[in-house]
Amino acid sequence: MLLEPDHHPQVFFAAVLSSMRRAFLAIGLTSGFINILALTGSFFMLQVYDRVVPGRSLPTLTGLALIAASLYVFQGVLELLRSMLLVRVGISVDERLSRNVIGSLMYLPARTQIPGDGLQSVRDMDQVRSFLSGVGPTALFDLPWMPFYLALCFLFHFWIGVTALCGSLVLISLAILAEFLTRRPAQQTTRFASSRTAFAEATRRNWEVVLAMGFVNRVADRWADVNRSFLRSQMRTSDIVGGLSTASRILRMMLQSTMIGVGAILVIKEEASGGIMIASSILVSRALAPVELAIGQWKGFVAARQSWARLKHLMDMLPAEGWSVRLPAPRSSLSVENVSIVAPGTREIVVRNAALHMSAGTVLGIIGPSASGKSSLVRAIAGVWPTMAGCIRFDHATLAQWQPEELGKHIGYLPQDIALFDGTIAENIARFDKAAPSEAVIAAAKAAGVFNMIVELQDGFDAQIGEGGSRLSAGQRQRVALARALYGEPFLVILDEPNSNLDAEGDAALTQALLGIRARGGIAVVVAHRPSALAAVDKVLLMRNGLVQAFGPKDDVLRQVLRMDAAETPSVRLVTDGETGK
Template sequence: MSKSHVACEVSGALRRCRAGFLGVALLSGLINLLMLTGSFFMLEVYDRVLPSRSLPTLVGLIALALLLYAFQGGLEILRGRILARTGALLDQALGRRILELILRAPLRSPPGAAPTDASTLGEGLLPLRDLDTLRAFLSGSGPGALFDLPWIPVYLAICFLFHPLIGAAALAMSAALAAIAVLSEHVTRDPLRASTAHGATRLGLAEAARRNAEAVAALGMRERLIVRWCSANRDYGDTVLATSDTTGLLSNFARTLRTALQSGVLAIGAWLVIRGEATGGIIVAASILVSRALAPAELTIANWKGFVAARQAWGRLAAGLARVPPEALPHRLPAPAASLSVEDVSLVLPGNGRCVIQGATFSVGAGQGLGIIGPSASGKSSLARALVGVWPPMRGAVRLDGASLDQWTSASLGQHLGYLSQEVALFAGTIAENIARFEPDAPPEAVVAAARAGGVHELILRLPRGYDTALGEGGAGLSAGQRQRIGLARALYRDPFLVVLDEPNANLDAEGELALTRAILGVRLRGGICIVVAHRPSALAGVDMVLAVADGRVRAFGPKDQVLARVLHQGPAPDETTPLREVA
């Protein structure tokens, strides 16, 4: 996708918030005009009420000031509510794409890879945290301060109207605060980036330890992981403290300068009154006005940490969305029903560059079953991922009925695929929901049919609430074998044309392996294609073709008996050609 398209996608989220920003800008203008109430009230009291000793005038000024203050308070409440809803609108505009980024980005990284720094987007939940950072910033006081900044020249102009000396003092302090803001930008940018990186590492360690709590306890790794986490937590805390100390120092320095200037303006005003160049009301009015003129700059410096964090979060999200563009909507194709063909496919390990499959070519027709065998790390699982579109080929194509997989969207292709990975991933929800792939209003008969096809119907009925049994995260509450059999039923849901099973019998007992064989034969009998990646020959009982892989290359492809006799008993050398159907 072109950079301009990505830019349009990113800026589109802001364009949806444009009405809110315009409303905030308008309200900020009115609020800043009403901020003059205090200065002019004091000016009128000192220059009009006190000399005339007129109580009606004082009462009228008080009533008018209270009314203006009420309007000001109401407008500030309204501005805060608009900013909060603008943040929510931004969340809605980007939320779907952010979750898509979280789900798709790991497919572009090696299996099990962990992020090395905060710039490695898509690892873990960092994009979601970045979106939360943006929303929190928009809902805070930072944007209001930024919208108030353009009104500083107006206040300075009024200060010059009071007297050039007062205006010059306010202008000099504004320049000093601007320098502090520039310094704040310089000193907080890198520490904030580092704190984000350490925070991602810290959360990643905690999540990995929680997810593998059983292995951690059984292998005595708890203390070592705690020490490692404490080290990452210490690094995170140090960067957060360094950033907080710096921003706190600059913010307090700016506040001290503003307070000192306010007193200085009182002194200048008194001097001008003594010289007869100003009235008594100007002393207090100018002090209040200067304080108000510099308040947006002071508040901006106080919120600069959040501003830099939001800007960095926005940059990371923009970069992540650029790397994972939205899926195109190709022309809708008919359901595949005839063949699967792999044409000169070469696969590169995502995020690594290492070639794991080279020049694989074979084809399977409807009603056939294919077993993929080979030693560990030979590329079998990588090839399985390519067959279901998880990993796009670097070269060549995987085709269903002649159409390459990229001619389907993930949602439309998923209707025709069944996939069981080595690590069965079940989700928090009921068994029925997991089997139905969380399809809304899934037909109960289709769920039961899938369970029967996977040979797990009776097992489910023996559970406390049957199909309505609630599972914890990752399928907590079930044994590894039960999870694998329910994952098989999910792969068979709605009779997909192509079913790919990666080590489907790794955790199965004899009963489970018999059910697996029946499921494979069932797919073939209804005219589908079933592909099984296996180490144990028992998983190949239901297939009629075998593909042998070694060192990332297809070594043999043909009828099961011939290939197994050749590969399992004779063990061909890596460079040996085979008399079976040879694959280039």
């Protein structure tokens, strides 16, 4: 379970922000002192021009310089502390969100189609942390002090205040314009970036195929098109922000000069002193600095805001249910009751009204042509895909009544696409359980017939297998994944094409594993095209076009398959070992 029972996504995000309340309060107070200390330059110039120069007093200048230097040092220390606090806020938010974000990579593919490479949520979390840890938020904390600076300008003189107010309104208008002009380009840049990363990842995974079949240049051309779209979108966003940032900087410099000009007129009219003329120019520069900084950081602000919105939407899709009763481990039966399944993110029904019942000690083989719904059915039985209609029960209780972590202990699953993690063989077999007893890991390896293969490696169970098991052969990866499925002697073991990469020795080990499951009173479900995978099964389920065509004892169903072959339905025919080249 990722979210606590009382943590609705909105409540969860409110709790995340609430936990940062003290940090934000500290940053706000620090920003207040920083903005007050920022007056040091203005008042230093005011005192120098109005007191030191007319009085020709070097001791006064020395005292003022020492005071100003001390205040500047204190301001620098506070700015450093504020920066450090912002970094820690970003890290804290990342830590609070990280479990839910990584959980989304596992939960959401079963519920919807994930665009791009599926890692947008990770990038969103990085974007939020990066923005919070940067200089962008300082502008947000400094902006509320803008009226304070403008008020001081009015205290200096009415027309100085009016000039500063007009300049502020112009810069604020630029900030609002930045919001409207960058929203759509920023969204397009995010989409193109996701597509670009997904294509690069696909290229990395399929480099052998591309290299062997000689379409490297065509893939490179395709990458150039995808990359060009991303770069153009990014360039448009950068151009808009860069143009507005340049305009704001020019306007601020013009406003400073205008302020000196207005001050000069007031000095000539003897309505203000020279010190006020210089001090007001420095003061208005400080007043407008947060607006200029906000415009310069607007691209990052928009990206972080969009990322935050996507993360909130992500939490809406994650399960947040609570389980008050912990059910006992299943022991007697598996029932599939009129189950219909829709592929995640689509409306296409891939399995329709499937029904079967198995008691403990049964091994079921599922056969049928490609795209007949075999893998979809076992994904639903494993709890990976949700059911559109009907239900699946362990010992009369639906799967939803178990906590996912508890249910996983009673299920072993070997999918078609073998997925191992970078780590040791022992860690992969034990499903990364840090408290896994060595006896259980060894028992799973022996049950999968892979113990001897493992101990013959130089580091044995502690051998590092690399990303995705890259240091193992395809057959070795499949047998290690089989051991992982058998770890802990789960009640239900689901094997989808478990012998696709196995040799004769691996086939024999698979048969012994299935017999072991039957002997200990478990249930095994095997999806197979080759007869060798059916050697240990008791019952066979035949599927075609998403429908269960037959279910019963192995011999009865296989005779029905032969009759269907004779009636010109070769798509149901099992592939023999001779035809696969084994």
